Amino acid sequence: xxSINYSEKIPNNVNLSDDRTxxxxxxxxQPNFLSWWGDMGPEGSHGFDVxxxxxxxxxxxxxxxxxxxxxxxxxxxxxxxxxEADRKIHFGEHxxxxxxxxxPGEHRANLRRIIVTQGDTExxxxxxxxxxxxxxxxxxxxxxxxxxxxxxxxxxxxxxxLLHRYFGRDGREExxxxxxxxxxxxDNPRILGAFNEKTPDxxxxxxxxxxxxxxxxFQLSALxxxxxxxxxxxxxxxxxxxxxxxxxxxxxxxxxIARTAQVMNxxxxxxxxxxxxxxxxxxxxxxxxxxxxxxxxxxxxxxxxSSNAAIFYSSGLKGRYEESKRDDDHxxxxxxxxxxxxxxxxxxxxxxxxxxxxNEVLRDDYIKDSVAGVNRWNKVLEKAGIDLRLxxxxxxxxxxxxxxxxxxxxPDGRVVSEAEWAAHEREWLPSSEDRAYVASLMGRVTxxxxxxxxxxxxxxxxxxxxxxxxxxxxx
Amino acid sequence: xxxPVPVEVLRQHLIDPEICIRCNTCEETCPIDAITHDxxxxxxxxxxxxxxxxxxxxxxxxxxxxxxxxxxxxxxxVDEQLTWDELPVQxxxxxxxxxxxxxxxxxxxxxxxxxxxxxxxxxxxxxxxxIGGSDLVRGSVVPPWSAAKPYVNLYNHKAPVQAxxxxxxxxxxxxxxxxxxxxxxxxxxQPFPVLEGQSIGIIPPGTTADGRAHHxxxxxIASPRDGERPGYNNLALTVKRVxxxxxxxxxxxxxxxxxxxxxxxxxxxxxxxFGSTFLMPNHADSHLLMICTGTGAAPMRAxxxxxxxxxxxGATGKLMLFFGARTQGELPYFGPLLNLPxxxxxxxxxxxxxxxxxxxxxxxxxxxxxxxxxxLLRHDHTYIYVCGLxxxxxxxxxxxxxxxxxxxxxxxxxxxxxxxxxxxxxxTY
Numbered sequence: 019x020x021s022i023n024y025s026e027k028i029p030n031n032v033n034l035s036d037d038r039t040x041x042x043x044x045x046x047x048q049p050n051f052l053s054w055w056g057d058m059g060p061e062g063s064h065g066f067d068v069x070x071x072x073x074x075x076x077x078x079x080x081x082x083x084x085x086x087x088x089x090x091x092x093x094x095x096x097x098x099x100x101x102e103a104d105r106k107i108h109f110g111e112h113x114x115x116x117x118x119x120x121x122p123g124e125h126r127a128n129l130r131r132i133i134v135t136q137g138d139t140e141x142x143x144x145x146x147x148x149x150x151x152x153x154x155x156x157x158x159x160x161x162x163x164x165x166x167x168x169x170x171x172x173x174x175x176x177x178x179x180l181l182h183r184y185f186g187r188d189g190r191e192e193x194x195x196x197x198x199x200x201x202x203x204x205d206n207p208r209i210l211g212a213f214n215e216k217t218p219d220x221x222x223x224x225x226x227x228x229x230x231x232x233x234x235x236f237q238l239s240a241l242x243x244x245x246x247x248x249x250x251x252x253x254x255x256x257x258x259x260x261x262x263x264x265x266x267x268x269x270x271x272x273x274x275i276a277r278t279a280q281v282m283n284x285x286x287x288x289x290x291x292x293x294x295x296x297x298x299x300x301x302x303x304x305x306x307x308x309x310x311x312x313x314x315x316x317x318x319x320x321x322x323x324s325s326n327a328a329i330f331y332s333s334g335l336k337g338r339y340e341e342s343k344r345d346d347d348h349x350x351x352x353x354x355x356x357x358x359x360x361x362x363x364x365x366x367x368x369x370x371x372x373x374x375x376x377n378e379v380l381r382d383d384y385i386k387d388s389v390a391g392v393n394r395w396n397k398v399l400e401k402a403g404i405d406l407r408l409x410x411x412x413x414x415x416x417x418x419x420x421x422x423x424x425x426x427x428x429p430d431g432r433v434v435s436e437a438e439w440a441a442h443e444r445e446w447l448p449s450s451e452d453r454a455y456v457a458s459l460m461g462r463v464t465x466x467x468x469x470x471x472x473x474x475x476x477x478x479x480x481x482x483x484x485x486x487x488x489x490x491x492x493x
Numbered sequence: 494x495x496x497p498v499p500v501e502v503l504r505q506h507l508i509d510p511e512i513c514i515r516c517n518t519c520e521e522t523c524p525i526d527a528i529t530h531d532x533x534x535x536x537x538x539x540x541x542x543x544x545x546x547x548x549x550x551x552x553x554x555x556x557x558x559x560x561x562x563x564x565x566x567x568x569x570x571v572d573e574q575l576t577w578d579e580l581p582v583q584x585x586x587x588x589x590x591x592x593x594x595x596x597x598x599x600x601x602x603x604x605x606x607x608x609x610x611x612x613x614x615x616x617x618x619x620x621x622x623x624i625g626g627s628d629l630v631r632g633s634v635v636p637p638w639s640a641a642k643p644y645v646n647l648y649n650h651k652a653p654v655q656a657x658x659x660x661x662x663x664x665x666x667x668x669x670x671x672x673x674x675x676x677x678x679x680x681x682x683q684p685f686p687v688l689e690g691q692s693i694g695i696i697p698p699g700t701t702a703d704g705r706a707h708h709x710x711x712x713x714i715a716s717p718r719d720g721e722r723p724g725y726n727n728l729a730l731t732v733k734r735v736x737x738x739x740x741x742x743x744x745x746x747x748x749x750x751x752x753x754x755x756x757x758x759x760x761x762x763x764x765x766x767f768g769s770t771f772l773m774p775n776h777a778d779s780h781l782l783m784i785c786t787g788t789g790a791a792p793m794r795a796x797x798x799x800x801x802x803x804x805x806x807g808a809t810g811k812l813m814l815f816f817g818a819r820t821q822g823e824l825p826y827f828g829p830l831l832n833l834p835x836x837x838x839x840x841x842x843x844x845x846x847x848x849x850x851x852x853x854x855x856x857x858x859x860x861x862x863x864x865x866x867x868x869l870l871r872h873d874h875t876y877i878y879v880c881g882l883x884x885x886x887x888x889x890x891x892x893x894x895x896x897x898x899x900x901x902x903x904x905x906x907x908x909x910x911x912x913x914x915x916x917x918x919x920x921t922y
Contacts, residue, residue: 021905021906074905075905078522078547078548078550078551080905081550081551082550082551083887083890084887085887085891235516257518257521258518258521258522258551260516261514261516261517261518261551261553262553264514264516264553265516265554268514269512269514269554386532387515390515390532390533391514391515397511397578477511477512478512478554478555481887482558482883483883483884487884
């Protein structure tokens with residue numbers, strides 16, 4: 019079944035009306051969700067008509083339907099990609115067995131934990147971004163922010179459906195708790211560190227959607243391989259939406275760089291103070307933002323060695339990125355993986371059983387993907403004839419989780435003393451002055467086709483609409 | 494004997510590496526594994542892609558919607574595409590001649606070109622030689638079952654046909670900014686068979702600033718198959734003079750200004766005809782629901798005129814037209830349209846900039862006539878045609894959904910059915 023039933027209170031393609039108990043439970047959760055959205059969703063924007071993409075079916079022809087919609091009327095719901103008949107588990111100890119349509123008792127606690135952790139990131143990012151609408155650099159960007167927000171809301175729905183449908187009372191309680199935590203709250207914070215950081219300005223937002231939503235891509239890809247079929251189907255559909263979030267980040271940073279390069283060429287300078295006086299974001303500041311967001315995000319993959327990750331893999335709950343495209347035994351018995359470690363003040367490599375390094379395997383795939391995009395940003399500089407190149411910092415830089423937690427490592431991968439770290443921290447990570455400067459540029463631009471001075475217009479409009487299309491209607 | 498060798502031109506599907514973010518959505522979506530990637534690029538295999546368009550709308554960036562007309566034998570191989578930093582430029586000599594994928598190639602000369610030509614830039618003065626066909630996903634890729642068989646691609650860039658101008662006059666009020674011309678071209682003894690809904694290519698004379706020949710522009714035919722003047726080998730176009738681009742910047746449309754300035758007796762180089770899906774049904778009881786704005790009226794005028802001439806020969810189907818323009822003065826063919834008998838065509842006009850009046854769009858007019866539109870939607874012999882600016886498409890589909898919903902019809906099912914039955918045709922630019 020691919021079409022989505024919009025005549026129901028909760029749009030879905032899972033025949034929700036056939037399961038009255040589940041339907042009632044979700045209908046009770048829905049007002050709480052809407053109330054959370056009212057309190058924590060995009061600030062002061064509930065009345066705007068926004069040019070949003072909404073799925074009308076989960077097949078290619080229907081999942082990108084565009085129209086102006088008020089965000090609270092967005093059709094949040096439960097959309098799963100169509101099931102594959104006779105799907106088999108294709109990795110771990112259960113390899114070759116039929117995929118589970120229900121939760122196996124012995125994996126119940128782990129699955130619930132995976133789903134809750136993923137689900138918690140979705141409302142968290144909406145909370146982190148809620149004030150950004152007030153300083154959007156254009157109507158086009160404002161629309162993109164809102165699109166990201168409503169889809170995060172829908173991803174929350176996707177996880178909540180799984181909790182309600184498959185985890186009984188525990189699941190319902192966990193679903194309630196997802197609306198109870200708050201990003202950055204001292205008493206009841208979100209589960210993962212990066213989701214308690216602030217997203218104070220639009221450069222941070224683009225970095226977040228580039229780096230942190232890419233973590234989403236890799237986590238969801240690993241879950242899309244799951245032997246628990248409903249989770250695989252749910253995350254597969256989420257991935258199609260996630261792509262837009264990364265697009266917002268990648269193209270956003272690229273446009274910031276393009277504008278800076280343009281002004282550098284006009285003024286024939288790379289002097290930071292002159293560029294700041296001209297109202298654009300200098301490249302060293304962009305590099306520091308990259309360093310911060312990259313390092314915070316790679317922590318999201320967890321400790322480099324993890325017995326939990328090994329269990330998730332061998333029990334068929336969470337695969338590797340593109341598991342089915344790899345040509346090994348998909349059980350990894352006896353296979354080794356090289357990890358970085360610190361020994362006598364130096365970074366060294368050592369081998370560990372691959373099963374215990376599953377977090378690192380996913381992190382390394384992520385790193386490869388991230389670096390490729392940074393190289394595409396460099397092409398913008400190359401094209402503009404500017405010599406400087408942006409890079410991602412060393413994997414061990416500024417880490418709070420795993421082997422490198424508490425170890426001071428420079429962006430180029432040297433273990434450094436506390437004193438050297440302190441002396442260079444302002445060169446390596448955004449300082450309060452950097453953040454204050456970027457914040458000073460933030461001001462709302464709402465005229466169609468106009469853009470803030472610090473960012474270039476995009477090459478293409480959304481859905482091939484012109485750049486000056488009225489992406490958001492304010493009345 | 495050495496006859497002319499037919500040269501197959503492929504409309505090759507490419508991905509713009511400068512815009513693509515390598516999110517993998519296209520590869521995941523492609524039903525026939527025509528898309529692949531390495532660490533550098535995502536690319537399309539020319540020998541596998543059949544132009545089904547499934548990948549187009551899920552792409553978050555628009556990078557996927559790129560096309561180049563190339564000689565089939567010289568299609569860009571995957572290995573080369575993987576090394577690209579940017580897309581190659583379109584070879585002007587081939588622009589506008591390609592057809593998409595294997596499915597279309599087999600029928601070159603009879604039914605090819607439709608998929609691409611159907612969504613090309615109509616009267617828009619696009620700077621890109623080829624505009625992708627992403628809208629096809631939302632409308633039919635097949636013609637009505639009773640449509641006449643079209644001829645396509647009889648003449649190309651290298652061997653165009655000459656037509657002479659036998660009429661050129663303005664059809665919008667002289668006091669308005671919108672300068673739309675009705676231009677009649679005569680082909681003399683040269684065969685140029687056309688059907689309502691098809692389009693032709695015009696090759697403007699001269700060269701671009703860098704000395705290359707201008708590429709052709711595509712225009713919908715505004716006259717019926719038997720000619721603007723019945724029984725003569727001629728056809729009409731509806732051409733708007735382009736003085737501003739979509740961003741409102743001043744530009745001189747190369748081809749539109751050339752056409753609007755033509756005098757009687759001038760000779761024009763023509764390619765085509767193009768289009769094999771946006772065609773009208775020929776069975777007598779078929780209903781036409783036509784929705785258009787501005788020069789999007791051209792195919793509607795062609796169909797209406799054909800039905801008017803055939804009226805005495807038993808055509809019983811209903812014609813319903815929703816036609817939008819900024820003001821009454823800017824609506825092409827306003828006078829003649831109002832003279833059509835009310836029992837022949839149900840005409841509904843919507844003006845968005847009449848001073849002192851609220852803005853009214855075709856969607857508003859459709860909503861007001863919801864009951865009658867719904868009655869047409871219920872009918873299995875109703876064919877819908879939408880033509881005009883890109884921006885109207887979402888709105889029209891949305892209002893059709895609303896009207897269907899209020900009438901107790903499941904729009905998703907109906908939409909799907911109309912698409913597969915060749916009953917929903919969208920041509921926006």
